[in-house]
Amino acid sequence: MNWFINLNPILQSLLASLFTFSMTALGASLIFFFKSINKQFLNFLLGISSGVMISASFWSLLLPSIEMANNTENTPLFSPMLGFLCGGLLIILSDIILSKILENNQSARQNILLFSAVTFHNIPEGIIIGVAFGTTGNQELSIISALILALGIGIQNFPEGACISIPLRQNGKSRMYSFLFGSLSAVVEIFGALIGVLLALTINNALSFMLGMAAGAMISVVSSELIPQSFTENKVTSGIGFLLGFLIMMILDVTL
Numbered sequence: 001m002n003w004f005i006n007l008n009p010i011l012q013s014l015l016a017s018l019f020t021f022s023m024t025a026l027g028a029s030l031i032f033f034f035k036s037i038n039k040q041f042l043n044f045l046l047g048i049s050s051g052v053m054i055s056a057s058f059w060s061l062l063l064p065s066i067e068m069a070n071n072t073e074n075t076p077l078f079s080p081m082l083g084f085l086c087g088g089l090l091i092i093l094s095d096i097i098l099s100k101i102l103e104n105n106q107s108a109r110q111n112i113l114l115f116s117a118v119t120f121h122n123i124p125e126g127i128i129i130g131v132a133f134g135t136t137g138n139q140e141l142s143i144i145s146a147l148i149l150a151l152g153i154g155i156q157n158f159p160e161g162a163c164i165s166i167p168l169r170q171n172g173k174s175r176m177y178s179f180l181f182g183s184l185s186a187v188v189e190i191f192g193a194l195i196g197v198l199l200a201l202t203i204n205n206a207l208s209f210m211l212g213m214a215a216g217a218m219i220s221v222v223s224s225e226l227i228p229q230s231f232t233e234n235k236v237t238s239g240i241g242f243l244l245g246f247l248i249m250m251i252l253d254v255t256l
Helices: 010-034 039-072 078-101 108-134 138-170 175-184 185-202 204-230 233-253
Strands: none
Touching: 010 175, 010 185, 039 078, 039 108, 039 138, 039 204, 039 233, 078 108, 078 204, 108 138, 108 185, 108 204, 138 175, 138 185, 138 233, 185 204, 185 233, 204 233
């Protein structure tokens, strides 16, 4: 842990994003071991991930954004609110545009839309990771909080990899083809993390705005992608997972 804390924030972001990428690849690799994955189990994992990310949006992003604005700005709520709104609207508008582009060809559309949706929302997740590490100020507790945030994103990436590779396999694609597509959806997180940390390190006056933007983007992704996907079948299982994920993140963030 001390070794990681002493690293440059850019290297911290790179390693964290490589972890989240590997979790996606791990989820996609299930295609080599199982013909099908229990849908209820995947929904439970997505429920946990949703809870972790919603909790992280407040404790690790929005609350620090407000505290930072309180110390540096005359209107302390303006930057967090504006950033939160911009981050959320960016995801919503991007989703609308993506759906319009891929509205034809049902069979190919489903696979492309799923891959594109996961890939596209991995971009702000990568940026979120980068911003989190770029705003730690080399403070140990802040770095640990950023690590927990990356852990939460990594957990939710696991079922995402499986959710891409399994349908491809069921549609007749080879195991290797399905695995590679499931894994590649998270490559953009690495680039997103590098962009996020570089922005956070170079635009110091906008840190409060950027943290708020990351929170808005994350909550928008969770509400538009993860929660609808996890609550499609057994709502009890997904609901329990969500509550557990939220509590775990809250306890870790507050106690650490």
